[in-house]
Amino acid sequence: MIQFRLNGEAVSVDAHPMARLLSVLRRDLRLTGTKEGCGEGECGACSVVVDGKVVNSCLIPMSQIDGTEVLTIEGSGHANIQDHFLAEGGTQCGICTPGMIMATRAFLEDAEATGAAIDEDSVRAALAGNLCRCTGYGKIVAAVLAAARTEGDA
Amino acid sequence: MKFDKPRSLGEALSILADAELEPHLLAGGTDLLVEIDTGRTAPPHVVDIWGIPELHGIQREAEGVRIGSLTTCTELYRDARTPDILRDAAWEVGAEQIRNRATIGGNLGTASPAADLTPVLFALGATVRLCARRGDRDLSARQFITGYRSNALRPSELIHSVWIPDRPDDERRAFRKVGTRRAQSISKLVVAVAFRIEGEVVIACRGGAGSVAPRTIDLPVLTREILGRRCTPERIAHAARMSAALDCAPVDDVRSTALYRREVFARVLVDLLSR
Ligand SMILES: Cc1cc2nc3c(=O)[nH]c(=O)nc-3n(C[C@H](O)[C@H](O)[C@H](O)COP(=O)(O)OP(=O)(O)OC[C@H]3O[C@@H](n4cnc5c(N)ncnc54)[C@H](O)[C@@H]3O)c2cc1C
Ligand code: FES
Ligand code: FES
Numbered sequence: 001m002i003q004f005r006l007n008g009e010a011v012s013v014d015a016h017p018m019a020r021l022l023s024v025l026r027r028d029l030r031l032t033g034t035k036e037g038c039g040e041g042e043c044g045a046c047s048v049v050v051d052g053k054v055v056n057s058c059l060i061p062m063s064q065i066d067g068t069e070v071l072t073i074e075g076s077g078h079a080n081i082q083d084h085f086l087a088e089g090g091t092q093c094g095i096c097t098p099g100m101i102m103a104t105r106a107f108l109e110d111a112e113a114t115g116a117a118i119d120e121d122s123v124r125a126a127l128a129g130n131l132c133r134c135t136g137y138g139k140i141v142a143a144v145l146a147a148a149r150t151e152g153d154a
Numbered sequence: 155m156k157f158d159k160p161r162s163l164g165e166a167l168s169i170l171a172d173a174e175l176e177p178h179l180l181a182g183g184t185d186l187l188v189e190i191d192t193g194r195t196a197p198p199h200v201v202d203i204w205g206i207p208e209l210h211g212i213q214r215e216a217e218g219v220r221i222g223s224l225t226t227c228t229e230l231y232r233d234a235r236t237p238d239i240l241r242d243a244a245w246e247v248g249a250e251q252i253r254n255r256a257t258i259g260g261n262l263g264t265a266s267p268a269a270d271l272t273p274v275l276f277a278l279g280a281t282v283r284l285c286a287r288r289g290d291r292d293l294s295a296r297q298f299i300t301g302y303r304s305n306a307l308r309p310s311e312l313i314h315s316v317w318i319p320d321r322p323d324d325e326r327r328a329f330r331k332v333g334t335r336r337a338q339s340i341s342k343l344v345v346a347v348a349f350r351i352e353g354e355v356v357i358a359c360r361g362g363a364g365s366v367a368p369r370t371i372d373l374p375v376l377t378r379e380i381l382g383r384r385c386t387p388e389r390i391a392h393a394a395r396m397s398a399a400l401d402c403a404p405v406d407d408v409r410s411t412a413l414y415r416r417e418v419f420a421r422v423l424v425d426l427l428s429r
Contacts, residue, residue: 129248
């Protein structure tokens, strides 16, 4: 049995240690908010946060999830970011959006902890692993910057 | 598939020593999981070393810095003890999701000709420590890489760490990756150099390059053409041309042509040496 915390709650799953976190989330746990795009680490649609760091869940074997804290789009704590994606038009078809939100969350929490700058360049660098075929990225960057300005009062 | 998850270095080395099926080590998984998912590799035995504390982290030693094989690119670029060009290279690997998982040991383990960290280890004269139950051995990074996706690792061994000697105060170092876009692109070519100039004469020079040959290469012709010489623009241009002609053995592939690679390699080298 592999035990970990998922969106704040203890879970244990009976999965092969080499099963991908993405498949376990979507198939076994029926949390389909996390999307599969490429399945090879290129697109970021499957991004989740593990122990505070954004990772591609398609490349994470379950053996490395044992004892960790996993956050997915279904969890709480990123409603402010989601609101700004909606307000700025940072989402269209939506397939990239859960990954974008999770990468944004990890970026903003890390910037808060380290005092790193939050500007257009650093936002684009932080989201470089998340592909979007719809928005052209401009509105996503605007949404992240707007969320950063209001983080804390959410 | 047989699967093991050792919790200590000693346990891992015993598993490797006693393994009957060819054991495959799993670190951050950014190469191995892709290999498995695409069906290119079907390992009969996986040993997940991610949970071994001894292999994580960076330590100062008397005359250098020791970097555990499981140190990720994110940890490398954020740590002030990491030599500057290795930080630059770590920052250019993949995107944040990849950097949070891609390890220095995995970069050496895959031994891809397009690896970004490995050429820098060549330029810095780094040493790779290999551990087995029978004992340890140290190889230069240059000796460790033996060919296209092949290295000197024996089945009973794992990469313990990389050691990088302290840098002389007057050393100049430079790194450049040329790719199709800034993030998440496999390099068309990557070049790293570390050199010293006294008066106007080059008194030390070591280089490394990726994607300009079927394996990561060092640059002996560059060193030969520039060491002990006055570092004039003409000499640099000549040495760069010679190195492009003789050190490099580029191929045509989906990312670029051999001709382009040689040309750009020479130009990048001139630029890096002229700083
Ligand atoms: C989307 C994407 C983008 C990428 N971009 C880049 C890039 O820009 N630059 C770049 O250089 N690479 C890139 N890579 C490749 C990869 O991320 C790197 O090679 C990384 O350093 C591999 O480390 P890992 O820990 O994930 O290796 P793993 O996949 O865990 O292992 C890789 C190989 O090394 C062996 N190995 C791992 N650790 C050890 C050890 N301690 N001892 C002995 N053998 C070991 C394994 O058995 C395996 O054969 C990219 C990969 C992906 C999926
Ligand atoms: S599905 Fe994981 S990165 Fe594309
Ligand atoms: S909104 Fe469609 S891919 Fe980004």
